[in-house]
Amino acid sequence: MAAPPAQYAQWSAPAPQADGPHDEVRTIFVLGFPLDVKERELQNLLRWWPGYEASQMNFKGDQPMGFALFSTAAMAMAARDALQNLVFDADTNSVLRAEMAKKNLYVKRGVAGEITTGFDASKRMRTGGNDYSPAPYPAPYGAPYPNQVVPAAAPSWGPQGYVAPAPQYEQYAGYAVSQPVPIAPTGYAPVQNTKDNPPCNTLFIGNLGEAVNETELRGLFSSQPGFRQMKVVRQGKNTVCFIEFVDVNTAVTVHSNLQGAVLSTSDRGGMRIQYPTFMSSGLFLNIPF
């Protein structure tokens, strides 16, 4: 069993099944990409999915084949289901088909056990020190936009049958959940937000300070009307945050009102608020860990 990515470290790893296979397949096999797909596109599609570890595009066949490794089989299956029937490119009519792979993706590891090849989670932030810039894919519950990725069929967790999952990660966190003290921004600074995605009920918060903490973020966001839950993802010097609202309208309001908000810990200007990519919404799905 591989260690889960650092951002899930506060969650208890699943206990190895005494009677289960220790070499369980936790890799997905994805077809249906357009011929000009880039390996990076697969990485960007999956990078925030819970348990994502590494991925690879293989171009040797007649059609591009994507492989992605996750920390557990359950996480892989959840990603597989989320990718199923996804319209990757409306122009080329590419609809993704995903299955569990026959074998796990091979990842070369260094002495310290870190992944050294492939497009892996440990290198998420390697692009010039910038933090995450979402690919132009819409997030889950948003209206379909032309030329963008939308689920061909409404996902089972979509608007119709969607029931808010309990904020399950809190039970794993190593701190007591107490009533957040409301926090107001210390000010506002202009922020560039050139590449955003279509509005949806989830927000991605970037350009936060290195010293930002969850209490501060919770103090700012949990008092916003429509707030449902949030998840802070730490990756070294970079911290990002995903916030789910009860509907698109309340998310749009916060996207506008708190754009460029400066916190006491901000050291690079105001926070950048964006609508996240389709797959990043997986942070709020009910995935068994």
Added chain:
DNA sequence: AGCACA
């Protein structure tokens, strides 16, 4: 249905 990298 089509499963590669080592």
